[in-house]
Amino acid sequence: MKKSTKHFLIYSLLVSFFSFVFLSILSFAGIFTSLENKLYDWRMKSFSKKFAVSDDFCYIGIDQDSINSANREKKWGWPWPRSSYAEIVDF
Missing domain, CATH: 1.10.287 (Helix Hairpins)
Incomplete structure (x- = not known):
């Protein structure tokens, strides 16, 4: 060098x-x-x-009762599958 x-x-x-x-x-x-x-x-x-500004706003509150209810009714364990969020939003 x-x-x-x-x-x-x-x-x-x-x-x-x-x-x-x-x-x-x-x-x-x-x-x-x-x-x-x-x-x-x-x-x-x-x-x-x-x-x-969009008017398309959705607040989804998830608490322990929601998790327990989804587990009983839909057999969704935590963490929920991705398809569950689409179903919740459509509801």
Whole structure:
């Protein structure tokens, strides 16, 4: 290997290592958290305008009584099979 190529490789590795260490320290200190939160807010505000709100919303509450009832009536053990969710939504 040429001397200049070897020096470039060592220099690149050192710069990469110290950059990684520096950015890791900043990340653990929480410096990027506020920046990420602001960028997330901006993305949500920007892209949410492009989609209309859907009225197709369904809340399905599953409690222990539901699990016991499904086990008795349909023989569905927990976790329920995928087909059960379609049947619940159709109901």
